[in-house]
Amino acid sequence: MIEIRNLTKIYGNVRAVNDISAIIPPGKVTGFVGPNGAGKSTTMRIALGLDRPTSGTATINGQKFADSPAPISTAGALLDARGIHPGRKARAHLRAIADTHGVSGARVEQVLDIVGLRSVADRRVGTFSLGMGQRLGIAAAMLGDPGVYLLDEPVNGLDPAGVRWIRHLTRSWAAEGRTVLVSSHLMSELAQIADDVLVIGRGSILAHAPTADVMAGREQVRTRVVASDMDALLAALKHPSVNDGVIEGLDARTIGDAAARAGIALYELTPLHSSLEDAFFSLTDDSVQFSTPEVSK
Numbered sequence: 001m002i003e004i005r006n007l008t009k010i011y012g013n014v015r016a017v018n019d020i021s022a023i024i025p026p027g028k029v030t031g032f033v034g035p036n037g038a039g040k041s042t043t044m045r046i047a048l049g050l051d052r053p054t055s056g057t058a059t060i061n062g063q064k065f066a067d068s069p070a071p072i073s074t075a076g077a078l079l080d081a082r083g084i085h086p087g088r089k090a091r092a093h094l095r096a097i098a099d100t101h102g103v104s105g106a107r108v109e110q111v112l113d114i115v116g117l118r119s120v121a122d123r124r125v126g127t128f129s130l131g132m133g134q135r136l137g138i139a140a141a142m143l144g145d146p147g148v149y150l151l152d153e154p155v156n157g158l159d160p161a162g163v164r165w166i167r168h169l170t171r172s173w174a175a176e177g178r179t180v181l182v183s184s185h186l187m188s189e190l191a192q193i194a195d196d197v198l199v200i201g202r203g204s205i206l207a208h209a210p211t212a213d214v215m216a217g218r219e220q221v222r223t224r225v226v227a228s229d230m231d232a233l234l235a236a237l238k239h240p241s242v243n244d245g246v247i248e249g250l251d252a253r254t255i256g257d258a259a260a261r262a263g264i265a266l267y268e269l270t271p272l273h274s275s276l277e278d279a280f281f282s283l284t285d286d287s288v289q290f291s292t293p294e295v296s297k
C-alpha cells in the first residue's frame, strides 16, 4: 500500500504538489493521470525517497521508503528508462544492481526471461529501442520481487504490442495482491490498464475513483445534425448549445422526435461519442499548465 498524507512540494515559486492525500491499495492497478507538469513524477519521487516533501508524508507499506530495511524487495520503480549508461550491457546492468542488493544471479536471468530480453542481454543498452529500454527498466524494478510497483509513464513511446505487454504484466502483479501505481498523461492509455484512477491537475487531486466511474460521469452526449431548417429545429429544442452543426447535451432520439413533431426534415443525425481524452480534459480543463491553441479537428 502507498499512503500519501497532506503531501506538498514547493520548488521556488512552483507548488508542484499541493496538499494531496490518497491511499493506493494493494490488489489493484491504480492509474495516476494528469497533464504535463501536474505533479505525478514529483509525487512518485517523494514516495521513493528521491525528493524531500515540503510538508506531509508518503509511505510505502507503512514506512518511509528510505527507512525500509530491504528497499529492493519493498518497491520497484521505473522512473526514467533513459537513465542507464548506453555503454553498459543489459545483463551487466541488472547484475550490478543485483549484487549491490544481495539478489541472486538466477533472479537476473529470471527477470530477463519475464521481460523478453534474454536473447539481447549482452547487447549495449545504447543500441536498445525505447521499448527495449522500458523492458530493461521494468526488469530492474522486478529484481527484488517487490510488493509495490511505481511506474512513471511506462507506455510512453511503446508500440501496441508493448502496451499490451505492460497491461498484462501490471494486471498480473495486481492479481498477485501487489500495489501498482502507473502514471500517464494520457487517459486513454490508463483506461485500458487501471482499475482505479487518481487524477491530478496543477498539484491537486481532482478525482480518485474506479476508472469506469470517472469516465461515465464525464461522458458527453453530442449529436451531429443537418436539418432542413436548423433555426426552427433549435427553437423546437429550446436552443441547446450548438457548435459547427453538433448539438451538445441532447441525444439523437430527442432531436429526431422534436424534428418530427415540428415537421422538420433531417438529412443527418449522428450520435458522437466523446472520447476518453475528451472526458479527461473536461476534468482537467482548468488545470492544464501548458496549453496550446486548439487545432481544428
Ligand SMILES: Nc1ncnc2c1ncn2[C@@H]1O[C@H](COP(=O)(O)OP(=O)(O)OP(=O)(O)O)[C@@H](O)[C@H]1O
Pocket: 011, 014, 015, 016, 017, 034, 035, 036, 037, 038, 039, 040, 041, 042, 043, 184, 185
Ligand atoms: N527539480 C525541480 N525543480 C523545479 N521545478 C520542478 C522540479 N521538478 C518538477 N518541477 C516542477 O513541478 C511541477 C510538477 O512536475 P512533475 O514532473 O511532477 O509533473 P508531471 O505530472 O510528472 O509531468 P509530466 O507528465 O510532464 O512528467 C512542474 O511545474 C515542474 O516544472
